[in-house]
Amino acid sequence: MSKKIGCGGVFYREFTKLNGFTDFTTLSVVHTHYLMLEMVLFLLLVVVEKNFHFIDNKVLKYLLFYHIGLNLTVFLLTIRGVVQVLSLDASIAVLIGIAHLILGISIVLVLISIRNCVKDSF
Template sequence: MKRLMNASIVYEVLGLIGGVFYREFTTLSVVHTHYLMLGMVLFLLLVVVKKNFHFVDNKVLKYLLFYRIGLNLTVVMLVVRGVVQVLSLDASIAVLIGIAHLILGISMVLVLISIRNCIKD
């Protein structure tokens, strides 16, 4: 449970840094919200769910690692895209952003299925 709480704190700090950064590059506002909602809030909610359902095992930890990779890849690609737009450079990274979002979605579904499997009727 401490691991989930630490992840929540890390994503809170990253979200705040993203908020400061986007004030300089205004098109990057989604970096701030991605880290706060998909990072901090998700891991905070997982702390509460874990306490009630004890769903975290080695398989779920792998899903959460997959999720964290997807989240950080998404944010990195959003930062790159935002900087490219602001500086009027030419680069197409939409495919990488799409892949990162796909990783996020798949891992989120796997975690939700793991939680569902631990709920007793």
């Protein structure tokens, strides 16, 4: 996990420096997307799992769906950033929106599973 996180930051810094690009690019948010959406979220899920034991096969499918959405989001943000730095004419906003939608749906399903488990434990 940390290699993916570090690669996003290094690629952003070196690619923009190599191309003399100083404006905003979505490459700058690849690093934070991975850091927050992968590491921090799953550390929080470990704490919740330890207390409420909510993970079952259904939740594992939701988390797999989440990982697909996360990796697709970061991949498309990287492509969009490269397009911005190279001043190419391409729009992938719809695909990024779909990837974010996958993230949103899957995290809502995980949160509903946590809510149901917490409600059952009281």
